[in-house]
Amino acid sequence: MKIGLYFGTYNPIHVGHLIIANHMAEFADLDQVWMVVTPHNPLKKKATLLEDYQRLQMVFLATEDYPKIKPSDVEFKLPQPNYTVNTLIHLHEKYPTHDFSLIMGEDNLxxxxxxxxxxxxxxxxxxxxxxxxxxEEESIELKSHPKVHIIDAPIVEISSTFIRNSIKEGKNIQPLLPPKVWEYIDHNNFYKK
Structure with missing residues (x-):
């Protein structure tokens, strides 16, 4: 099985994340996309970063209607700080028959x-x-690497920071979040202060 790993803090997960994950699951040669929730670094506790399991719950709520997209807490149990190479080695050992790959934005490449x-x-x-x-149009050296596949996915410019700030300011950003995620955030009064 070919699994694409899409890492993020998902603080909170929003429709932009889902659009990209679903596009990769449907249009790239992947069988599933695992949305890997990155734990917070205990040494750098940020007031705006929700607890690991609250963010995992939001990813679960956002993806439960998408059979090809799965939430993953694999990094919660690994030594901190997390390095992607270590996570990949761990997953390869745990699921030797799966073929793992990474999903990332051009900025990360x-x-x-x-x-x-x-x-x-x-x-x-x-x-x-x-x-x-x-x-500016920049040439990214690794774009031509044989292991790098540029996928013509929709460009979605929504950020979790914008969502958090907007909630704090009392703005209605409901269309930017999956409905169950919006309800969870609203019910728990997340990001309001």
């Missing part, structure tokens, strides 16, 4: 060369890249 053991990732894992709006 630009900085991939700064990741821990990025050469190992490039040697062993496919990377599916979705476009981002960029002010």
């Amino acid at each position: 630009k900085t991939l060369h700064k990741w821990k053991n990025y050469e190992v990732i490039l040697d062993h894992y496919d990377i599916y890249v979705y476009p981002r709006i960029s002010e």
